[in-house]
Amino acid sequence: MACRFTTGTIRVEPDRRHVTLPRLGTIRTHESTRKLERRIAGGSARILSATVRFERGRWFVSFQVEVERAERTPARPDVAVGVDLGVKCLAVLADSRGEIRHVLNPAHYDTALKALKRLSRRVSRRHGLDRRTGQTPSKRWLKANAERNRVHHQVANLRTDALHKLTTAISAEYGTVVVEDLNVAGMLRNRRLARKIADAGFGEIRRQLTYKTGWNGGQVHVADRWFPSSKTCCGCGAVKAKLPLHARAFCCDVCGLVMDRDANAACNLAALVTASTTGTGVAGDRGAKAPKPRGADQKTRVTLPSRMAGAGRAGGATLPRQRQAEARDRHQDTATLTLR
Numbered sequence: 001m002a003c004r005f006t007t008g009t010i011r012v013e014p015d016r017r018h019v020t021l022p023r024l025g026t027i028r029t030h031e032s033t034r035k036l037e038r039r040i041a042g043g044s045a046r047i048l049s050a051t052v053r054f055e056r057g058r059w060f061v062s063f064q065v066e067v068e069r070a071e072r073t074p075a076r077p078d079v080a081v082g083v084d085l086g087v088k089c090l091a092v093l094a095d096s097r098g099e100i101r102h103v104l105n106p107a108h109y110d111t112a113l114k115a116l117k118r119l120s121r122r123v124s125r126r127h128g129l130d131r132r133t134g135q136t137p138s139k140r141w142l143k144a145n146a147e148r149n150r151v152h153h154q155v156a157n158l159r160t161d162a163l164h165k166l167t168t169a170i171s172a173e174y175g176t177v178v179v180e181d182l183n184v185a186g187m188l189r190n191r192r193l194a195r196k197i198a199d200a201g202f203g204e205i206r207r208q209l210t211y212k213t214g215w216n217g218g219q220v221h222v223a224d225r226w227f228p229s230s231k232t233c234c235g236c237g238a239v240k241a242k243l244p245l246h247a248r249a250f251c252c253d254v255c256g257l258v259m260d261r262d263a264n265a266a267c268n269l270a271a272l273v274t275a276s277t278t279g280t281g282v283a284g285d286r287g288a289k290a291p292k293p294r295g296a297d298q299k300t301r302v303t304l305p306s307r308m309a310g311a312g313r314a315g316g317a318t319l320p321r322q323r324q325a326e327a328r329d330r331h332q333d334t335a336t337l338t339l340r
């Protein structure tokens, strides 16, 4: 449910609390419009269009803006990081220096998830809409459903917020980010709710990282869809035939390495790009620990980030540093605000 305005009065009011839209007039916003308003007042941004939409029980307005952004560089441009998204823990980061970080879920996330499960059970016990028998939903069902939706939106909002904070922090720090491709096989195999929420994050984290690393001068590598990130041992490179989802620890049968499952996956993702860029198959510091097995090259397939792939079609295979900077000079961006 969305409506886009391209002509008429589209304005962010100087009080930084209201926006003016065609036909709708001046509307108060939930959050401050400061970031956008000062750019417009300063002349470094221009509004191209506005989209009003209803989502997760709230009204939003998104401004498509042409913005001039200062060129930035990541704090550690020569370090690569592997990102593994999970349910228990929002994400596990492993960088090419061997440092592992666990990013925890936002506060109240587990509470909200539990409430969601409880409310879903309640909804299913009541009389809902049935098209086969023509039964209309009962008032009790409608009430329970509305309450369930509210919590559903809450869970989604918590995760969206945490994902944004995560991707902003990652793209500000690392020069190269390696993420998994969307886990289609995993989604088909497991229908549990929590897994689905995490899987929805894979595509979104990739999208956010792609544009945010673009702003910061880094790049994103997407691991091959069938790259066995969680089944490979990041110590010796041996690949397990099977690793059940409930197994939280990775125990290698070959070298005896015992590691957190997600940390191992993140390490493998980080090693993927380190190995392919150095070309030796030895992943940085970890190379000293154990040699890579034969056939390591097969596992180092890395698909090009879409930005690079697009540039390849337009002209040269690689985009020179200078042209990258020019491309970043002026580009389009979207600012989203919640309407009261």
Ligand SMILES: [Zn+2]
Binding pocket: 233, 234, 235, 236, 237, 238, 252, 253, 254, 255, 256, 257
């Ligand atoms: Zn091993």
